[in-house]
Amino acid sequence: MTKKQLIMEKALELFAKQGFEATSVQQITDHCGISKGAFYLSFKSKDELIVALIDHFMRQFNADIDFVVSEGKKEDLLYNFYYTTFHSFSKHSDFAKLLMKEPTQSFNEELFSKLHNYNKSLENVILSMIERLYGEQSKDLKYDLSYCIKGFMSTYSELFLVYKLPIDLDLLVRSLVEKTNLLAKNMTISFIPDELIQMLDQPLNKEPSLEQIIETVSKNIEDMEDSIEKESLMLLKQELLEPALHPAIIKGLLANIQHHPHCKWPAYLLRKHFGK
Amino acid sequence: MTKKQLIMEKALELFAKQGFEATSVQQITDHCGISKGAFYLSFKSKDELIVALIDHFMRQFNADIDFVVSEGKKEDLLYNFYYTTFHSFSKHSDFAKLLMKEPTQSFNEELFSKLHNYNKSLENVILSMIERLYGEQSKDLKYDLSYCIKGFMSTYSELFLVYKLPIDLDLLVRSLVEKTNLLAKNMTISFIPDELIQMLDQPLNKEPSLEQIIETVSKNIEDMEDSIEKESLMLLKQELLEPALHPAIIKGLLANIQHHPHCKWPAYLLRKHFGK
DNA sequence: TTGACAATTGACCGGCTAGTCATTAGTATA
DNA sequence: TATACTAATGACTAGCCGGTCAATTGTCAA
Structure with missing residues (x-):
């Protein structure tokens, strides 16, 4: 584990407990056993x-969810969506707590727009x-429905994030x-029409460029240990620079990296880019 | 307005913008135009x-809601509940923002249990x-239903608290x-059975005593200007010490103070105590 | 006008903050 | 072993924090 990862891990524990503002760099370095x-x-x-x-957690979370939603049978979709969401929340409960603690209009502008x-x-x-x-059936109601889903996600996660209750994930x-x-x-x-949503979207949400x-x-790639996943990612990078490989090969390479814990975000970007 | 009220008002503005930890006493006093x-x-x-x-806002909010829910016709109940809630949120939006900003597991223990x-x-x-x-119909599902309601309240309030969108309250x-x-x-x-709720209730929620x-x-009473409301409250206090008045008179006195902005909490306590 | 008292001030305290940098420790090569 | 390099340290700075209190100002009855 790199020093950066160590710091992120230990700092997250403290942030989840005390909040960002209330945690000092000194506390973090003490907790890591390193110097300031x-x-x-x-x-x-x-x-x-x-x-x-x-960035680290949101990329992973979004990538996970996106994968679940784009794959799989229609009848399992909703189940898998909620399952992945809550599974992720409880697996990375410290981060989920941090996210609940440091919400809207966060301290600096950059962070706020990032969260947005x-x-x-x-x-x-x-x-x-x-x-x-x-x-079609949901056309006019889709935004309301998505708000309800987000409401369910936030209230029900309180049960295990704040109150640490043991829960039956399947039943939930x-x-x-x-x-x-x-x-x-x-x-x-x-209640929520298209126009209302467009008002939130003024600050553009642009697609990431090839660069x-x-x-x-x-x-x-730099942060990874040598492995099949690293090889796959390097080949995919080469493919970004000079397209050459057969689609089937690309699909295979994407499959290779899909479940590697440190490849979720690039996998998500690459999948979007290659249109899989 | 007392100095205390001035400070509370001005401090709330800053807390809503920056959060509690990030706001210094110096900033508050500057904002008030007073010394540290x-x-x-x-x-x-x-x-x-x-x-x-x-305390100030939660008492008022809880008292408002409780009044709406205990009075009125059954068919208007749910409408009035949501209406009062969102009306209160938008009227006291600074406080609502503060409440969203400083949530679970708050800094000091006292505050956490208070919020709880x-x-x-x-x-x-x-x-x-x-x-x-x-x-009866809702017996096994009442906790789930209350969680859904709380979910709706929190997600939909985001629209006007965070994004300041103009909303059609009636339609919402x-x-x-x-x-x-x-x-x-x-x-x-x-999903939420009685036992789960009981696990949250270990720290007892006792009724307030007569004292x-x-x-x-x-x-x-000390904080109030001379007025009919103050007179009413003083008579009700006397009634607490030595019961003497006719129930109809008590009901009238309660009605007098019900809508005074600084009497919400005592009105709520008194209504409970006198069983109206 | 005086004197007694309450209200208000802001310089000050010890302590903590984020961030810096000269110094030291560790490591790999020659 | 000597050299060249990087990794790591922690004392240090400047500044802000919550909180205090001797000194000042304002108020009003005598």
Whole structure:
């Protein structure tokens, strides 16, 4: 594990307990067993640390969800979506807590727009799921439905994040699937119209450029140990620079990296880019 | 306006913008146009200020909701509940933002249990509403239903609290009433059983004693300007010490203070105590 | 006008903060 | 072993924090 990863891991524990503002760099370095100077070899500032944390987990989370929603049978879609969501929340509960603690209008502008963009990205995934599930029927109600889903996600996660209750994940998910289907099939009053959503979208949410994808992939490769996954990622990077491989090979390479814990974000970007 | 109220008002503006930790006493006093020393004449510490803020607004909010839910016709109940909730949120949007910003596991232990208790109190109001509305039918599903309602409240309030969108309150409330009724009448899978709720309740939520009510009322009287409301409250306090008045008179006095902005909490306590 | 008292101030305290950098420790090569 | 390099340290700075309190100002009855 690199020093950077160590710091992120230990800092996250403290942030989840005390919040970002209330946690000092000194506390973090003490908790890591390193000196204060060493911290600033890995991160330019305390702000850069929290940005890195949020990027790391949100990319992974979004990528996970996106994968689940784009694959699989229609009848399992909703179940898999909720399951993956809550599974992710409980697996990375420290991060989920941090995210609940440092919410809207966060301290610095960059972070706020970052969180906003990840939120938008999640919303898009949910919307595409809704369209796949309910099609035309949900046209006017899709935003309301996505807000309900987000509401379920946040209130029910409180049970195990804040109160640390042991939960039956399967039952929870089945109960939410039922609620969601009930709403989708019987709702008639639409509150959130297209225009309202467009008002939130003024600050554009642009697609990442080819250069950005290459940069992301390159950085990722540097941080990886030698492995099949690293080889696959390097070949895919080559393919970004000079397309040459057969689609089937690309698909195989993507499959290779899909489940590697440190490849979720590049895998997501590459899958989008290659149109798989 | 007393100095205390000035500080609370101005501090709340800053807390909503920057959060509690990130706002210094110096900033607050500058914003008020007073000296730092003057702050400590009104509050023993910065912590005491946030406790006072939370008490002030949560008491008022809970009292408002409780009143709406205990009065009125059954068919308007749900509508009035949501309407009052969102009306309160938008009227006191700074406080609502603060509440979203400083959530679970808050800095000091006292504050956390305070928030927890207010949350429980709100939940009880919602539960009693559910029972009145759906009766036996909702027996196993009442906790799930209350969680859904809380979910709707938090996600939909984001629209105007964070994104400051102009909203059609009536339409919003009607759409939520529809959703709630749909779930109440068609849900079958119960996820949150009694036992789970009992696990959260270990730290008892005791009823306030007569002494506590008298103390609260007395303090409230001190802070009030001379008025019919103050007279009414003083008579009710006398009634607490030595019961003498006719029930009809008590009911009238309660009605007098019900809508005075600084009497919400004592009115709530007194209504409970006198069983109206 | 005086004197007694309450309200208000802001310089000050010890302690903690984010961030820096000269110094030292560790390591790999020649 | 000597050299050249990087990795890591922690004392240090400047500044802000919550909180205190002696000194000042304002108020009002005598």
